Amino acid sequence: MFMQGTGPLQMTTPASIEQKALFYRGRPVGVSLRNGQGVSGILCSVQGGQIYLIQYLYATQFATFHYGYNEIADNLPYPSC
Template sequence: MNWQYKIPYLMGQPVGVSFTDGTGTSGILCDADGGQIYVLEYLYHTQFALKHYDYKTIQDLLPFPPCQPTLY
């Protein structure tokens, strides 16, 4: 499935973004408009940044998996 079709289902959710250059990032998908996605990313301490990425730089957009219970 083309990653662009996932956008409506992932809006407001934590996502991983895979870029065509082999790097990636993660955050909350806040918006998608004008050929760009907008992701709220954690920086440090109490700071967050809304960053935008062009569609042409994105390879895939993935939802975070659910947490698995840890057995000790």
């Protein structure tokens, strides 16, 4: 898990949605939404309190969707094969 801390005796706290999204920009990610759904795609951009994912639709079609930080429970990178 991506964690941050201030020293060896300090408790670590999970990184914010924004920090993680900035770190994972350009990578395939899975996003858990607060409504219980999940989405996945390439994290293209992080701006204005939102993340932008390019997601596969069907056949040869892709679309960019955006999700506000307040809609997101967590975002995680895809593991390697």
